[in-house]
Amino acid sequence: MDETPFQMDTRGAFSMPENHKYDAGYGLTEETIDYICDAKGEPDWLRQFRKDALKKFNEMPMPYHWAPEGIRNVDFENFRYYLSHGATPSRSWDEVPEDMKRTFERLGVPEQERAFLAGVDAQYDSETAYTNMREELQKQGVIFVNSTEGLKEYEHIFRPWFGKVIPVGDNKFSALNHAAFSGGSFIYVPKGVKLAQPLQAYFRINSESMGQFERTLIIADEGAELMYMEGCTAPQYDSATLHSGVVELVALKGAKIQYVTVQNWSTNVYNLVIQRGLAMEDAEIRWIDCNLGSGLTMKYPAVVLQGRRARGEVVSISLAHSGQLQDTGARMIHAAPETTSNIVAKSISIGEGRASYRGEVKVLKGMKGCKNNTECDALLINPISRTDTYPAITVNGNASAVQHEASVSQVDEEMLFYLQQRGLTRAQAMSLAVNGFINDLVKEFPMEYSVELRRLIDLEMEDSIG
Amino acid sequence: MDFPQNMSMEEAFALAEAEARLNAALQESKVRFDKAEMPNRLNEDWRFGRPHVYAREWAARFKDGENCFEYVGFDNSDEHITRLTADDEDLRQTEMLMPTIGSDALLALHLKRFGDGHVLYIEEDTKEPICLGYGTRWAASPSTFIMVAPGVKAEVAITYACLEIGYIFATCNIQVAEGAELKVRVNTWGDGADGRCMLITNIQNMGGKVAHLTEYQGLRWVREETVAEIYAPGSETKLFSANKLGENAVLDQHTKQIHHAGGATSDLLYKNVLDGNATATFAGNIYVAPGAHNTDAYQSNRNLMLSEDATVNSLPGLEILADKVRCSHGSASGPMDEEQLFYLLSRGIPTYEAHQLIADGFLNEAIEKFKG
Numbered sequence: 001m002d003e004t005p006f007q008m009d010t011r012g013a014f015s016m017p018e019n020h021k022y023d024a025g026y027g028l029t030e031e032t033i034d035y036i037c038d039a040k041g042e043p044d045w046l047r048q049f050r051k052d053a054l055k056k057f058n059e060m061p062m063p064y065h066w067a068p069e070g071i072r073n074v075d076f077e078n079f080r081y082y083l084s085h086g087a088t089p090s091r092s093w094d095e096v097p098e099d100m101k102r103t104f105e106r107l108g109v110p111e112q113e114r115a116f117l118a119g120v121d122a123q124y125d126s127e128t129a130y131t132n133m134r135e136e137l138q139k140q141g142v143i144f145v146n147s148t149e150g151l152k153e154y155e156h157i158f159r160p161w162f163g164k165v166i167p168v169g170d171n172k173f174s175a176l177n178h179a180a181f182s183g184g185s186f187i188y189v190p191k192g193v194k195l196a197q198p199l200q201a202y203f204r205i206n207s208e209s210m211g212q213f214e215r216t217l218i219i220a221d222e223g224a225e226l227m228y229m230e231g232c233t234a235p236q237y238d239s240a241t242l243h244s245g246v247v248e249l250v251a252l253k254g255a256k257i258q259y260v261t262v263q264n265w266s267t268n269v270y271n272l273v274i275q276r277g278l279a280m281e282d283a284e285i286r287w288i289d290c291n292l293g294s295g296l297t298m299k300y301p302a303v304v305l306q307g308r309r310a311r312g313e314v315v316s317i318s319l320a321h322s323g324q325l326q327d328t329g330a331r332m333i334h335a336a337p338e339t340t341s342n343i344v345a346k347s348i349s350i351g352e353g354r355a356s357y358r359g360e361v362k363v364l365k366g367m368k369g370c371k372n373n374t375e376c377d378a379l380l381i382n383p384i385s386r387t388d389t390y391p392a393i394t395v396n397g398n399a400s401a402v403q404h405e406a407s408v409s410q411v412d413e414e415m416l417f418y419l420q421q422r423g424l425t426r427a428q429a430m431s432l433a434v435n436g437f438i439n440d441l442v443k444e445f446p447m448e449y450s451v452e453l454r455r456l457i458d459l460e461m462e463d464s465i466g
Numbered sequence: 467m468d469f470p471q472n473m474s475m476e477e478a479f480a481l482a483e484a485e486a487r488l489n490a491a492l493q494e495s496k497v498r499f500d501k502a503e504m505p506n507r508l509n510e511d512w513r514f515g516r517p518h519v520y521a522r523e524w525a526a527r528f529k530d531g532e533n534c535f536e537y538v539g540f541d542n543s544d545e546h547i548t549r550l551t552a553d554d555e556d557l558r559q560t561e562m563l564m565p566t567i568g569s570d571a572l573l574a575l576h577l578k579r580f581g582d583g584h585v586l587y588i589e590e591d592t593k594e595p596i597c598l599g600y601g602t603r604w605a606a607s608p609s610t611f612i613m614v615a616p617g618v619k620a621e622v623a624i625t626y627a628c629l630e631i632g633y634i635f636a637t638c639n640i641q642v643a644e645g646a647e648l649k650v651r652v653n654t655w656g657d658g659a660d661g662r663c664m665l666i667t668n669i670q671n672m673g674g675k676v677a678h679l680t681e682y683q684g685l686r687w688v689r690e691e692t693v694a695e696i697y698a699p700g701s702e703t704k705l706f707s708a709n710k711l712g713e714n715a716v717l718d719q720h721t722k723q724i725h726h727a728g729g730a731t732s733d734l735l736y737k738n739v740l741d742g743n744a745t746a747t748f749a750g751n752i753y754v755a756p757g758a759h760n761t762d763a764y765q766s767n768r769n770l771m772l773s774e775d776a777t778v779n780s781l782p783g784l785e786i787l788a789d790k791v792r793c794s795h796g797s798a799s800g801p802m803d804e805e806q807l808f809y810l811l812s813r814g815i816p817t818y819e820a821h822q823l824i825a826d827g828f829l830n831e832a833i834e835k836f837k838g
Contacts, residue, residue: 385789392513392781398773401800408784
């Protein structure tokens with residue numbers, strides 16, 4: 001591949017021939033679950049658990065009454081629920097099957113690992129192909145494995161928290177994930193251990209009509225700190241692909257978790273992800289969320305502030321092109337006194353793209369001294385672009401302060417004129433303006449990601465202004 | 467259809483077309499009422515509104531379409547006012563076309579009882595406000611129609627009095643022509659028992675200036691559904707509300723500012739002071755239609771909480787489908803400012819009075835802005 005700067009976006013737009021040892025076929029039934037359990041060699045309790053979840057999934061209604069229209073097109077019969085080469089991930093790149101290795105090499109995963117990561121988990125369709133972590137972390141007792149291995153080897157830590165932050169019956173997609181989950185990471189950081197470098201997961205959908213249901217559980221014990229990053233890509237197919245992951249974070253007393261997502265699925269992917277964190281006393285959870293790809297994204301990272309003085313934050317950037325709906329937002333549940341939260345969401349709509357902010361802030365009864373601040377800013381690039389804001393704020397009692405501000409704006413013509421007058425093309429001027437709009441948020445991302453983000457935005461502007 | 471004589475071909479076509487459009491809209495409305503379900507928990511417009519309690523009790527009171535309940539209508543006999551009659555087909559059709567925010571099934575009940583209310587055709591400037599009011603101890607379902615001619619300035623005040631267990635189910639249609647200026651001030655009155663009120667308001671601004679203020683007090687439950695539709699550039703639509711809610715009061719306000727045409731301004735400021743275990747829900751939406759460029763629209767919901775049992779739900783929404791739009795919304799809920807309170811207390815004002823002063827000052831912003 002040529003290394004011109006504008007190749008960045010299309011890095012993920014290729015596919016490898018399908019070559020699966022396990023394929024559970026289309027649709028989700030009890031047989032599919034038996035197939036998944038057999039392939040993964042799972043214990044009986046988990047088999048039963050999955051089947052109970054499937055029952056719940058079938059009973060629960062779709063959230064048609066509030067969700068965006070596009071969700072009506074999701075047809076659960078037309079997805080493949082389990083595709084893999086086998087459930088055991090490799091510990092070294094040499095052992096990874098050739099086509100997967102080439103995939104991840106093209107996506108630059110091994111280089112990044114050498115360059116700045118403490119550990120990597122690379123998921124290819126349903127299973128993790130590769131997991132590795134630096135040795136010194138293993139010695140400190142840090143656990144970083146995929147969810148299958150986590151349940152097998154560390155059941156005593158995993159199981160008590162499994163499905164506790166996001167219960168099976170939380171919503172239809174949570175039940176679906178509990179029934180069909182495969183892959184994702186399990187991380188445990190022991191008391192007081194602070195990870196200087198981030199851990200990374202890379203999710204890749206290669207096969208057509210694939211349903212990817214990764215399951216991530218991160219537990220930061222008292223005083224621990226970590227940053228976790230995930231990246232997602234998929235090739236463009238004619239048929240729809242479903243990504244419906246569940247991410248649970250648990251930050252015990254004084255712990256800090258930062259979770260960074262850069263999602264760049266192709267536009268045939270439905271990205272319906274549930275992310276929720278539980279913050280205990282003095283703990284802090286930050287979601288840094290960037291949605292660039294997928295046809296329909298519904299994603300509202302949440303923090304349940306369960307302990308006194310806990311802190312939650314969501315920083316969200318989304319970019320919607322023609323044919324894309326980014327329905328993103330945040331949820332903050334203040335369930336303890338003196339908890340604080342902050343939401344900053346910025347969205348950009350280009351062409352016929354539609355970006356929505358949907359959020360919920362709740363201060364429960366009797367919780368004193370809670371504070372929330374929410375800011376949503378939307379930028380419309382073309383006259384046909386669309387943006388929406390749907391916040392819901394509930395405050396109980398007179399001892400908390402909550403505020404919400406939202407604004408919608410366009411790129412200032414005068415600013416563009418000024419830049420063009422100094423020799424920039426209109427597209428360059430526009431991308432400079434858009435980069436300026438999200439600049440303060442991009443700084444929150446790790447350096448490697450923010451560089452890539454800026455380039456992606458340059459590319460998007462190039463396309464839309466022409 | 468019959469055409470008046472001396473009509474040109476173009477005029478006849480235009481009239482026929484308008485008639486066809488009206489018939490289509492009425493047909494659509496009929497389908498809307500047929501399909502309408504009683505508000506339930508899946509109705510997003512009744513989120514936080516407890517439809518299984520309030521909508522059900524409402525429907526039970528108003529289901530007997532033909533019964534006439536004890537009802538009083540009063541006005542200051544202004545020359546602009548006429549009493550509505552049940553056989554006024556044009557106005558019945560106007561009511562049929564009214565948009566609601568989640569309560570089509572309830573509006574259908576109101577239509578069955580159509581016939582009480584007032585009609586105001588205002589064709590010249592009014593010197594003092596036109597006052598009208600409705601009161602009941604059981605159930606009343608008045609409709610008010612206000613139409614203001616081009617260039618005319620008018621003020622209207624409407625009072626709804628719900629005594630004892632009186633329920634008032636009111637609709638209000640407001641049409642403001644080009645260059646007209648209208649101020650409508652709505653307030654409620656109750657004796658603190660179980661008075662309830664539901665108000666469905668539709669404002670159609672064809673290029674004038676409208677200011678609308680609601681002040682609710684003395685009732686146990688109020689649901690407001692106000693839809694302001696803006697059809698012409700240069701028009702100005704302002705919605706205000708200032709409410710003091712005490713023990714057991716439930717206020718459920720829903721608004722839409724719909725910009726069909728560009729180049730217009732709309733502004734909303736809804737303020738509440740909550741005491742006791744009062745609950746206030748505000749769900750607003752600004753919709754800027756495709757092509758309605760150069761719109762300025764604002765929306766703000768502010769709540770002052772005086773007690774730890776009070777609850778506020780605030781859902782300020784935006785849907786922008788046009789370009790060159792300046793649009794913002796804000797929502798803030800919080801306790802009384804300690805410094806303001808300290809200032810008043812240090813000047814010897816007792817705590818209770820100080821609270822009242824600050825609460826009144828807080829609400830006064832909306833009232834002053836309404837007065838202009």
